Amino acid sequence: xxxxxxxxxxxxxxxxxxxxxxxxxxxxxxxxxxxxxxxxxxxxxxxxxxxxxxxxxxxxxxxxxxxxxxxxxxxxxxxxxxxxxxxxxxxxxxxxxxxxxxxxxxxxxxxxxxxxxxxxxxxxxxxxxxxxxxxxxxxxxxxxxxxxxxxxxxxxxxxxxxxxxxxxxxxxxxxxxxxxxxxxxxxxxxxxxxxxxxxxxxxxxxxxxxxxxxxxxxxxxxxxxxxxxxxxxxxxxxxxxxxxxxxxxxxxxxxxxxxxxxxxxxxxxxxxxxxxxxxxxxxxxxxxxxxxxxxxxxxxxxxxxxxxxxxxxxxxxxxxxxxxxxxxxxxxxxxxxxxxxxxxxxxxxxxxxxxxxxxxxxxxxxxxxxxxx
Numbered sequence: 001x002x003x004x005x006x007x008x009x010x011x012x013x014x015x016x017x018x019x020x021x022x023x024x025x026x027x028x029x030x031x032x033x034x035x036x037x038x039x040x041x042x043x044x045x046x047x048x049x050x051x052x053x054x055x056x057x058x059x060x061x062x063x064x065x066x067x068x069x070x071x072x073x074x075x076x077x078x079x080x081x082x083x084x085x086x087x088x089x090x091x092x093x094x095x096x097x098x099x100x101x102x103x104x105x106x107x108x109x110x111x112x113x114x115x116x117x118x119x120x121x122x123x124x125x126x127x128x129x130x131x132x133x134x135x136x137x138x139x140x141x142x143x144x145x146x147x148x149x150x151x152x153x154x155x156x157x158x159x160x161x162x163x164x165x166x167x168x169x170x171x172x173x174x175x176x177x178x179x180x181x182x183x184x185x186x187x188x189x190x191x192x193x194x195x196x197x198x199x200x201x202x203x204x205x206x207x208x209x210x211x212x213x214x215x216x217x218x219x220x221x222x223x224x225x226x227x228x229x230x231x232x233x234x235x236x237x238x239x240x241x242x243x244x245x246x247x248x249x250x251x252x253x254x255x256x257x258x259x260x261x262x263x264x265x266x267x268x269x270x271x272x273x274x275x276x277x278x279x280x281x282x283x284x285x286x287x288x289x290x291x292x293x294x295x296x297x298x299x300x301x302x303x304x305x306x307x308x309x310x311x312x313x314x315x316x317x318x319x320x321x322x323x324x325x326x327x328x329x330x331x332x333x334x335x336x337x338x339x340x341x342x343x344x345x346x347x348x349x350x351x352x353x354x355x356x357x358x359x360x361x362x363x364x365x366x367x368x369x370x371x372x373x
Contacts, residue, residue: 003086004031004032004036004039005032005079009024009025009082012082018075023074023205027079030066030202031080031082031168034168035083035086035087064161064166064199064200065166065167065168066169066200067169067171067199067201067202068168068170069173069175069201069202069203070172070204071205071367072209072211072326073210073212076171076204077241077265080168081242084136089135089136091134092137092138093133093137095139096140096141096262096263096264096265097140097141098141098290099249101149102250104152104156107122107126107129108126111125111126123156127156127159128163130160130165131164134165135166136165136168137160137165137167138168139170140169140264141171141172141264142169142170142178143178144188145289145370147183147184150182150185150187150188150191153188154191154194157194172367174201175192175196175201178191178192209365211240212361212364215326216361216364218232218236220326220328220329220364221328221335222330223330223331223334224331224332224333225297225298225330230297236295236328237266237268240264241263241266242264244264246261246262246263246268247261247262247263248260249262251283251290253283254282256283258279258283258286260287262291265291265292266293266295267287267290267291267293268295269294269295269296269297271297271298271299272298274312274316275313275316279312280312281319284319284320285323287319288319288322288323289323290370291325292325292326292370293326294325294326294328296328296330297329298330298331299338300331301332301333301338302338310339310348317351318351320358321354321358322369323368324363324368325368326364327358335351335355335356336352339351
């Protein structure tokens with residue numbers, strides 16, 4: 001074996017860049033088989049007849065892809081990135097699943113406009129477009145939030161599989177829990193069957209939560225918000241994203257666009273950007289639903305003179321708390337000193353309590369809640 005995920009994984013363990021983990025090693029072997037299939041076929045497309053007739057008879061072609069699910073901190077994204085970096089083909093794409101869906105809807109709109117047919121069916125052409133662009137798609141954080149996306153995914157994935165596109169996906173949920181309790185979910189069930197038929201489903205259950213260990217070791221409430229705190233935030237983002245650079249992601253809320261610097265479910269934003277701008281509860285709920293970890297920088301002390309900022313901060317923390325988002329923040333003061341007492345908002349007593357709880361082992365061990373909408 002001269003290259004591939006197994007070799008890369010073993011090298012990273014030997015060099016100390018990763019810690020040995022039995023479950024990750026098993027996953028590396030499964031990713032190696034997908035890698036070997038890509039290398040041997042090198043851009044060759046598997047015929048539709050072979051895929052749809054021969055797949056089950058061949059007991060699931062492992063080279064069709066893998067669906068990796070598990071809790072935060074088990075290394076899902078790290079392992080997928082390790083695989084992706086080893087695949088030396090140009091026709092590949094790695095993308096956050098929400099960003100992929102936004103791209104799909106943009107393509108739909110472009111096709112309908114070009115054909116002057118707002119009610120036309122653009123899915124077949126979008127499938128052809130994507131299949132002509134990539135042989136490998138890697139999705140991070142596969143989740144489904146609404147009925148519109150739920151309805152198109154089955155046809156979209158079926159078409160991509162028929163074109164021979166290989167898919168690797170990570171998710172916090174097993175396929176059976178996708179779009180759980182969502183509107184008209186019965187119409188989404190064929191997509192779940194498609195995943196189980198065409199992708200090998202692998203539950204990554206690491207014995208250790210490396211992110212939790214790191215957060216407990218270094219602390220998640222950094223005070224004061226000085227240069228050392230900024231360096232710690234830089235290190236957190238680097239470690240939690242596997243060294244990936246942040247990308248600007250756009251969240252649409254009630255007709256507004258919120259720009260977030262993020263990667264693999266980890267967002268980074270300043271107090272000024274989130275609490276001094278005209279954002280509301282709906283914006284914070286959307287952010288909390290989308291990201292499992294938020295790095296919030298430079299939280300300032302507040303008083304009656306900037307009560308609007310204080311109220312936004314309370315709303316932000318409430319949204320993060322309810323969704324069990326991991327909050328790492330730098331601040332000018334400890335929680336109890338963030339609001340200078342006066343006729344200020346009584347909600348700050350609750351906020352202080354929640355900020356303290358959000359530093360605890362119990363809270364940091366909880367899974368992120370991202371509800372279907």
